[in-house]
Amino acid sequence: MNRRQFVKIAALSGATFPLPAIVGRASAAGETLYVADAGGAYTESYKKVIYTPFTASTGIDVVPVVRPAQALAQMKTMVETQNYTFDVHGAAGLDEGVRYDAEGLSERIELPRSIYDDLPDSIRNVPGFYPDSVAAFATVYRPLATKRDLKRVADIWDMSIPGVRSLRTGGRDNIEWALRADGVPAGPAIINELKTKAGWERAFRKLDEIKPKILTWWSTAPQSAQLLQAQEIDITATYANRAATLIRQGENLKVLWNEGYYTAYGYVIPKGNPKVHLVQKLIEFSLDPKRQAALASELMQGSASKSAFEFIDKKVLEYVPTQPDNFKQMVPLDVAFWGENLTKSNELFNQWLVK
Amino acid sequence: MTDRTTIPGSWPRSDRRLPLSELLARWPFLQIAPLLTFLSVVFVLPVGGILVLSLFDAHGALTLENFSRVFKTNLYVSVLVRTIQTAAWATGICLTLGYPVAYALSKANAGVRAAILTSVLVPLWTSFLIRNLSLIIIFGRRGLINVTGLKLSWLDHSIAFLYNWNGVMIGLSSSLLPLAIITMYSVMEGIEPNLEKAASTLGARPSHGFWRVYFPLSLPGVAAGGILIFVSALGFFITPQLLGSPRETMIAQLIIEQVTEVLHWNFAAAISAMLLLATLISFFLFDRVVGMHILTGEEGDQHPSRLNRMLRRGGMKLINGISWITASFGLVAEKLTGRTVKLRQRVSRPILSMVSLAIALFLILPIFCIVPISFSNSLLFGWPPQGFSLRWYTSVLSSPIWVLAFWRSVGIAAITSLMAIAIAIPAALFLVRQKTRAKFLIILLLTIPIFLPHIITAVALFYAYARFGLIGTWVGLIMGHMVFALPYATMSLMAVLKNYNRSLDYAAWTMGASKFKTFRYIMLPIIKPGVYGAFLFAFIQSFDEVTISLFVTGGSFTTLPKQLYQQAVYGASPELAAVSTLLLALILGFMLIANSVGGTSRRV
Numbered sequence: 001m002n003r004r005q006f007v008k009i010a011a012l013s014g015a016t017f018p019l020p021a022i023v024g025r026a027s028a029a030g031e032t033l034y035v036a037d038a039g040g041a042y043t044e045s046y047k048k049v050i051y052t053p054f055t056a057s058t059g060i061d062v063v064p065v066v067r068p069a070q071a072l073a074q075m076k077t078m079v080e081t082q083n084y085t086f087d088v089h090g091a092a093g094l095d096e097g098v099r100y101d102a103e104g105l106s107e108r109i110e111l112p113r114s115i116y117d118d119l120p121d122s123i124r125n126v127p128g129f130y131p132d133s134v135a136a137f138a139t140v141y142r143p144l145a146t147k148r149d150l151k152r153v154a155d156i157w158d159m160s161i162p163g164v165r166s167l168r169t170g171g172r173d174n175i176e177w178a179l180r181a182d183g184v185p186a187g188p189a190i191i192n193e194l195k196t197k198a199g200w201e202r203a204f205r206k207l208d209e210i211k212p213k214i215l216t217w218w219s220t221a222p223q224s225a226q227l228l229q230a231q232e233i234d235i236t237a238t239y240a241n242r243a244a245t246l247i248r249q250g251e252n253l254k255v256l257w258n259e260g261y262y263t264a265y266g267y268v269i270p271k272g273n274p275k276v277h278l279v280q281k282l283i284e285f286s287l288d289p290k291r292q293a294a295l296a297s298e299l300m301q302g303s304a305s306k307s308a309f310e311f312i313d314k315k316v317l318e319y320v321p322t323q324p325d326n327f328k329q330m331v332p333l334d335v336a337f338w339g340e341n342l343t344k345s346n347e348l349f350n351q352w353l354v355k
Numbered sequence: 356m357t358d359r360t361t362i363p364g365s366w367p368r369s370d371r372r373l374p375l376s377e378l379l380a381r382w383p384f385l386q387i388a389p390l391l392t393f394l395s396v397v398f399v400l401p402v403g404g405i406l407v408l409s410l411f412d413a414h415g416a417l418t419l420e421n422f423s424r425v426f427k428t429n430l431y432v433s434v435l436v437r438t439i440q441t442a443a444w445a446t447g448i449c450l451t452l453g454y455p456v457a458y459a460l461s462k463a464n465a466g467v468r469a470a471i472l473t474s475v476l477v478p479l480w481t482s483f484l485i486r487n488l489s490l491i492i493i494f495g496r497r498g499l500i501n502v503t504g505l506k507l508s509w510l511d512h513s514i515a516f517l518y519n520w521n522g523v524m525i526g527l528s529s530s531l532l533p534l535a536i537i538t539m540y541s542v543m544e545g546i547e548p549n550l551e552k553a554a555s556t557l558g559a560r561p562s563h564g565f566w567r568v569y570f571p572l573s574l575p576g577v578a579a580g581g582i583l584i585f586v587s588a589l590g591f592f593i594t595p596q597l598l599g600s601p602r603e604t605m606i607a608q609l610i611i612e613q614v615t616e617v618l619h620w621n622f623a624a625a626i627s628a629m630l631l632l633a634t635l636i637s638f639f640l641f642d643r644v645v646g647m648h649i650l651t652g653e654e655g656d657q658h659p660s661r662l663n664r665m666l667r668r669g670g671m672k673l674i675n676g677i678s679w680i681t682a683s684f685g686l687v688a689e690k691l692t693g694r695t696v697k698l699r700q701r702v703s704r705p706i707l708s709m710v711s712l713a714i715a716l717f718l719i720l721p722i723f724c725i726v727p728i729s730f731s732n733s734l735l736f737g738w739p740p741q742g743f744s745l746r747w748y749t750s751v752l753s754s755p756i757w758v759l760a761f762w763r764s765v766g767i768a769a770i771t772s773l774m775a776i777a778i779a780i781p782a783a784l785f786l787v788r789q790k791t792r793a794k795f796l797i798i799l800l801l802t803i804p805i806f807l808p809h810i811i812t813a814v815a816l817f818y819a820y821a822r823f824g825l826i827g828t829w830v831g832l833i834m835g836h837m838v839f840a841l842p843y844a845t846m847s848l849m850a851v852l853k854n855y856n857r858s859l860d861y862a863a864w865t866m867g868a869s870k871f872k873t874f875r876y877i878m879l880p881i882i883k884p885g886v887y888g889a890f891l892f893a894f895i896q897s898f899d900e901v902t903i904s905l906f907v908t909g910g911s912f913t914t915l916p917k918q919l920y921q922q923a924v925y926g927a928s929p930e931l932a933a934v935s936t937l938l939l940a941l942i943l944g945f946m947l948i949a950n951s952v953g954g955t956s957r958r959v
Contacts, residue, residue: 040925063911066921070615081821085909216518222926229737231497351430353601
């Protein structure tokens, strides 16, 4: 390539991607918070409902930052070197909150009484974790393929029901699902069963039954949605809001709430972050019931704030995990138990999987 | 200028300025010094700091417990062995499929060459995030091939392309074939076409001319491509996870799980150390069986082992045998038809073109699937695209974030690849020409960043950068990207330099050319395809890199892959397809211009 060619090419690329008029945004008079949230459509909704109004009311700029889906390693490096490439980790799972606390990576703040009291008891007591949404993990299926409605998790194992199966990779969810399918009631009974070695073996024996019928073991929530949407799979267990988004786009899918579990997502502040007081303002701002409801309506997730429920868009209520009819069919995820057994369950599962 | 009156045999005193060329002639080690210094500071020291964690327990006491845990279950060893098998298969498939395409490229006329090159190069520019999705659209259970086949009754049941071994090979070869083709093509470009004619004049049949003259000369490209593909495949984990079955679980996946999910870095370091060891052994076996000399030139080992000599002789005999077998086809055809057919023209050429066409289609079809999706009105990246809208283009082109990220990525990739080439050219010269046993280790060192999970390099660099205030800086990001760009640049340059005839240099010097002028006007034009290839690979490495960028940059500093990742991590939308289509248009335009301006000259 000679120089003339290069100039032509540069001109062409300039036409496609115009050079930005403003390089970088002039920072506002106030300060800036870098929020590492879940990205994509999630960020768009948060911008609209939380970030922009927050900037308008406080003068603090909010810039969404990309983070890996699993940010534990990044949080550890940041905290240990006191170099903060973001100020708060948004959309962290309750189970991750437990890990951050155990590793001493999260900063604790005190929420005002009125906000704290408005959070469900099962999700508000992990130190350093501040929930702002409730998510459900449940069985999802395509009625056109299964030809009938699924009633319980054991139906996934029932091969008289047609449909291509897929499950999430990893120990926890498979062990939970296998024991449900084997007749153990969801909730404390499963944790009890896992107190003994026989209980673990029972779970893997049940998984042996379904292994040959699993088309693929998906690993990320968007991947499960992609597989459902491409009609590669007909039955799986995934996050209810993923199914709800697909249903809103016209996919023929149903959610079986029965025997599902719910868990929370929320904020974790990296320990030692000097901007902790600004982050606290953002967290309190986002836990306002009306804003919580607006987020729930957009993302079809449950609100952490209990009093938000009455403000949620009635059209999406059917898919909101905290809607009483849905909620009562589910159990909370035991994050304490699974936190302690994360390594064990994953190693056993991986061994079993590659066998 | 330097004093030229120095007595022969004595060297100028240090107070006189020594021309660079003489310095290099006296200490050839200086040629490789920049590469080794750079890798030591930016890779070996930081990553070594993480890997030694494998020798300690959680409380910092010395222990071998992490290693004994690797062997406690058969999980890690069996996954490690399968990872190496998978990588070896991918290498074999890519080289076998890539060779005819590279050959066709080097023999084709300008038009055909441009068409094949386009289909080989274009997929390189599509983010790996999207490439896997588009493979599902083509090869899925309800993918285009199965749906079309069933509709037209070509198939009576759908074919399971994915979620098994086939799926992994489809995924790996769609990512790695371009690498194989370009590396081999850049070597084939340098093979003197008259050599085959000369062989023919001396009475060799075309198949002898190919197998005994051309093929051995193309081997450096095969070796360089093979090593690059093998180590790249070793490090892959997303593709096997998305398109394969649990049997194809890659070791990188288990290491990453330990780093990011469980935070057991000491154990992750131990598994990584085993991966390193396993790769070292693979390299050693490759050297014993085939010989690294194919790529590096003689290693100063004047007495190769008996096994090695036997294998080399065996290899020559094998090639000889193949050439006779293929030649006999020609003889039979002549007997049958009763006239001297130029089999090569009548049969080989069409077969070669068909194979190349099929592979080109395999590479480019998934990419073109993305175009209709970018005009979809749906919120989801899916097939068939629903509705028609330009909203995703509007949202990309009107967003200063996307535009800024694009330009920043171009800048970073350009600087990264230029600097990588500046370091790689002398290093490749050293590796091809000098006789030292250390070459083997240097090549291994070069390839470690490719197959070691990037997250380990990212974590290591974060700690190192934090100490020097490099987090969130251009310099830090570019240095991080260079670690991945250097191996590709160096190896592809080595392949073209291996066949470079040094007599040309001597001839130029005899006629009074300075060493620099010889380099500039003799060597550089000849190795140009290799330099372009090296630049391309280095550029792409940086342009598609996401892990280091996620770690060492923060705040509002985004790059194009980071921005793509931001869109994909919550769920792929047609916006990703729009970005890919814009890039596609850009690259096609680029190649069109390069082709029309470049005319019939042979350029990558």
